[in-house]
Every structure is written in structure tokens, then in C-alpha cells.
Amino acid sequence: MFEKFLKGKTAIVTGSNSGIGLGVAERLARAGADVVLNSFTDRDEDHALAEKLAAEHGVAVRYIKADMSKGAECRALVEQAGTCDILVNNAGIQHVAAIPDFPTDKWDAIIAINLSSAFHTTAAALPMMRNAGWGRVINIASAHGLTASPYKSAYVAAKHGIVGLTKVTGLETARDPITCNAICPGYVLTPLVEAQIPDTMAKYGMGRDEVIEKVLLERQPSKAFATTDQLGDTSVFFCSDAAAQITGTTISVDGGWTAL
Ligand code: NAD
Numbered sequence: 001m002f003e004k005f006l007k008g009k010t011a012i013v014t015g016s017n018s019g020i021g022l023g024v025a026e027r028l029a030r031a032g033a034d035v036v037l038n039s040f041t042d043r044d045e046d047h048a049l050a051e052k053l054a055a056e057h058g059v060a061v062r063y064i065k066a067d068m069s070k071g072a073e074c075r076a077l078v079e080q081a082g083t084c085d086i087l088v089n090n091a092g093i094q095h096v097a098a099i100p101d102f103p104t105d106k107w108d109a110i111i112a113i114n115l116s117s118a119f120h121t122t123a124a125a126l127p128m129m130r131n132a133g134w135g136r137v138i139n140i141a142s143a144h145g146l147t148a149s150p151y152k153s154a155y156v157a158a159k160h161g162i163v164g165l166t167k168v169t170g171l172e173t174a175r176d177p178i179t180c181n182a183i184c185p186g187y188v189l190t191p192l193v194e195a196q197i198p199d200t201m202a203k204y205g206m207g208r209d210e211v212i213e214k215v216l217l218e219r220q221p222s223k224a225f226a227t228t229d230q231l232g233d234t235s236v237f238f239c240s241d242a243a244a245q246i247t248g249t250t251i252s253v254d255g256g257w258t259a260l
Contacts, residue, residue, distance in 0.1 A: 004032035006239060009134075010083045012036040012125070014068055014117060015091025017046050019190030020140060023228025024088050024235045029057040031236045036081045038091070040067040069112040074120035084125040085132055086239055089118035089162070090140040094192065096151045107154045114158035115165070122169055126178070135178035136239050139166050140231070143186045143219075143254045159184075163250055170248020179247035183234050186254030187216050189225040222255030 011028045015021045017039040025035050037050050042065040054061040066077035068091040078084050092114045095106040118139055129135025144152060145159035162182060169180035187193060193216065200211045217223050234253055237243055252258050 006086070006236075007032035009085040009239075010034045010036065010081065011086035011088060012038065012078060012081050012084050012121070013088040013090055014038050014066075014074075014077070014121060015113075016088075017041070017049055017063070019192055020185065020188055020228050020231050021088070021090040022049070024090060024138075024140075024232045025061075026053060026057075027229065027232025027236050028086065028088075028239070029053050029059050029061065031239070032057075032059060033086060033239075034060040035062075036077075037061060037063045038066055038068075038077055040065065040069075068117035069109055071112075071116060071120045074117045075124040078121055078124035078128070083132070084128045085134060086136045086138070087121055087125045087129075088138045088140065088235060089121055091117055092140070092158075094152070094155050098151055099153050102153055110154035110158050111161075114155065115161040118162055118165055122165070122180075126169075126173065129173075129178050130176055133177055135173070135176070137166075137169055137173075137178070137180035138235050138238050139163075139180070139182040141166070141182040141184045141250065143184050143252065143257045145182065145184050146250065146252070146258050166250065167248045174247060177244070179238065179243065181238050181243075181246060181248070182250045183231060183238075184250050184252045184254060184258070185226050185231055186220045186252075186257040187225055188228060188231065190228065193225075217255075219260065220255040220257050221260065224255055226253045226255065 011033040013025045016025045016037045046063045050061040050063040066073040141162045142159040144156045145163040148156045166182040
């Protein structure tokens, strides 16, 4: 959809060498945007991914290493990119444990990567967007930004936090040609979720399909995963003129989870 309408724009997607971030980067590139891919690694395959995306879509793609758990590196990512018309705050990690057992270092890492990074990148990107006279901030939150599950205290707190940050960013940019919105996905079959399947099969003595339907998709009424392409196209929609008056809000891509 919206063939090449983002030509001349530059998108930074944090945490984009895998999963949803990569899917969003691909769809933005397909719509004509130049892209900055990011993660905390600096492997040949990270740079090869950038070359592949550039060749497939005829856009400029760079890979910039920056650790989203560190505020200074978040800001440096945006500065190094040099320009930022579209900022997608996607990097995220998960840890599951009851509150009394939740390791403090995991709490700190989740809050830093899933929430504080978006504050730092947004702070660095907004002046660039204001100078350019156009901008889009898209925060990849979660159904867990709107609802909760036990044993996911840090993740749920961070995702509710980023929904709050989305509202404030939307208000602070309301008089600029800039919008800020959050996408709240339900379960998406990314490497992050795929990795949980073998352990869950062993834990419940279930087969793969049963784990997917009865455990992973228990709260997803559609009983289908959302896809990275759907999240990418939702991001592309937020960049379109149709979405110019949509700001400070969330869109759920969760097969009905948050309607329950
Ligand atoms: P993933 O593990 O495939 O991707 C996470 C990305 O973040 C990777 O590129 C990883 O390298 C990067 N990353 C992790 N730590 C980083 C750090 N310190 N600095 C820079 N990059 C870092 O997972 P995913 O499922 O694609 O998740 C992406 C986002 O979508 C996360 O914010 C996650 O919370 C959210 N989300 C995922 C689902 C799902 O079901 N998969 C559902 C709702 C929301």
C-alpha cells in the first residue's frame, strides 16, 4: 500500500535486526523510506541485512550499533543518523517471574530498553522533526500496555509507561506537523515468541499446536498470530496523510485480546 510515498524520508527503527522491528523496517523501505537499522550487536550479518534491504527496495539502509539500555547511546543513535523523520521505538526484551523473585537487574534492563530508550530517542529526534516540518513517532507497545498478566511486572509497567509517554508526546507535538502513536500488538510469532515454545511444550506436556492455541493464543480470540507485515503496514499507515490527525493514541493489533 501507499507505493513509495515515503521517498526522501528517513526512518530509524530501534531493535530492528529481528522480528517486529525488521518487519516494520521492511515495510517502511517498501514505501520508499531510507532506513536506519539498529541493535546492540555489530556483526557482519547485521550489516548484510542492511545491504539486502537496500538492494530489495532501492533505498539507503544503514545499520547503526547502539545499546538501547543506555540513554547516551539512544541519543547518539539519532545524532549519528543525522536526520530522523520517522522514529519507531521497538527494541524490547522480556523476563517472566513473580514480583518477590524478579531480579532487580532484569527490572532495570526492561525499564531501560522497553521504556526509557523511547524517551531518549524521542528527545533527540523531535528537534530534527520540527526543523524538517514533519515527523512521526511510532512506539511499539503491546496488549500489555493496556492490560496485565501475572509474572510480567516489569514488562507490563514499561508498556503501560510507553503508552503514557505516547500521550504526552502527542500533546507536546499537537501544534506541529508531527504525530506520536503506539501500536499494541497481541502475540506475534517472532524469534522471541518462537523461543518460548519448546519450554512451554515440556512444561505442560503439550504438542506445538496445542501450546500455540491453548497457552500463547489463550487470550487472543482470533486464535491467530498478528504478523510483522501487519505491524509494518500499520506503521506505514501512521505515516500517511490519512493519519495526520491521529495522535497520542494507541491502535491494537491483537485479534480482539483487549476487547475481552
Ligand atoms: P525480537 O527479540 O525478535 O526483537 C527484539 C529486538 O530488540 C531485536 O532486534 C533485538 O536485537 C533488539 N534489542 C534487544 N535489546 C536491545 C538493546 N539493548 N539495544 C538495542 N536493541 C535491542 O522480539 P519482537 O517480538 O520482535 O519484539 C519487538 C518489540 O515488540 C518489543 O518491544 C516487544 O515488547 C514488542 N511486542 C512483541 C510481541 C510479540 O508477540 N512478539 C507482542 C507485543 C509487543
